[in-house]
Amino acid sequence: RKEVEQDPGPFNVPEGATVAFNCTYSNSASQSFFWYRQDCRKEPKLLMSVYSSGNEDGRFTAQLNRASQYISLLIRDSKLSDSATYLCVVKGSNDYKLSFGAGTTVTVRA
Amino acid sequence: GAVVSQHPSWVICKSGTSVKIECRSLDFQATTMFWYRQFPKQSLMLMATSNEGSKATYEQGVEKDKFLINHASLTLSTLTVTSAHPEDSSFYICSAREPRRNTEAFFGQGTRLTVV
Numbered sequence: 224r225k226e227v228e229q230d231p232g233p234f235n236v237p238e239g240a241t242v243a244f245n246c247t248y249s250n251s252a253s254q255s256f257f258w259y260r261q262d263c264r265k266e267p268k269l270l271m272s273v274y275s276s277g278n279e280d281g282r283f284t285a286q287l288n289r290a291s292q293y294i295s296l297l298i299r300d301s302k303l304s305d306s307a308t309y310l311c312v313v314k315g316s317n318d319y320k321l322s323f324g325a326g327t328t329v330t331v332r333a
Numbered sequence: 334g335a336v337v338s339q340h341p342s343w344v345i346c347k348s349g350t351s352v353k354i355e356c357r358s359l360d361f362q363a364t365t366m367f368w369y370r371q372f373p374k375q376s377l378m379l380m381a382t383s384n385e386g387s388k389a390t391y392e393q394g395v396e397k398d399k400f401l402i403n404h405a406s407l408t409l410s411t412l413t414v415t416s417a418h419p420e421d422s423s424f425y426i427c428s429a430r431e432p433r434r435n436t437e438a439f440f441g442q443g444t445r446l447t448v449v
Contacts, residue, residue: 231374266339266426266440267377310376312438319365319430321438325376 224249229311229324236301236331243297244327246311255314256287258296260307261326267310270296301331336360337429339441346417346448353413354444356427362407363429367438368400371424383410417448 229246236242248256256273271278273285273294284297294313298305311324336359346352356366364385369377381402382390389402401413410429414421424445428438 227376264424264443264445266443268440269438320367320379320382321428323369323376323378325374 225324226250226322227311227313227324229327231325231327233328233330236329238301238303238331238333240301240331241297241299242301242329243295244309244329245293245295246324246327247291247293248311248313248322249292250313250315250322251289251292253313253315256285256294257312257314257321258283258285258294259310259312259323261310262307267312267323270309298329301329303331303333305329306331337363337427337439337441339427339444341444342442343445344447346446348418348448349416351413351415352417352446353411354425354427354446356410356412356429356441358408358429358431358439361429361431361433363410364407364432365430366404366410367428367430368402368410368412369426369428371426371443377426380412385410414446417446419448422446422448 258270259267260270261267271280273287277286282299286295308326308328310326313322338357340355366383368380371377380395383404385404391397404410426443427441
């Protein structure tokens, strides 16, 4: 079983729509959770950390469910520039290693 | 934010040759850097953890003699793909840990290696 699993998508949505997707992780001892954004042929860039109580950053809302071991990302009022692959990233408790999901591709169309 | 520079951004080489990729932390000292490989439509896979002044720690299944890592200074780690084969063609990305921000990873721009 992969450490981090994501629905690959693609999620094809019109501008202004809301899109949400999840990520599950296998290690219950995981401590830190992130969403990274990766554009085609580019390096990943941190979108937001995910906190236990859930957090919001502008149009982006992240949730963590430790009991079910999943993380979610919701994008409201989608923009064309939101088109990218969103990587779910999980960090264990004992080291600095990060485990990456394969990414969820979102395409926002005009 | 912290800046990590990776060079070259792309390289094409012949089978059997070696390729060196550099990863530099430009505005902070990185005692630990990480090297990843990403195949199309797949996740980043950690290859090795590079520790300044000591040997790198390789992940299971990664050949240390094929992927040579050197972390000679606090701002530079290098990955050398030796005797490259077409199956080594991939996107290689480094990241560095900024000590003041323990959890966030800062990535280099990545190197797209094509072995022909």
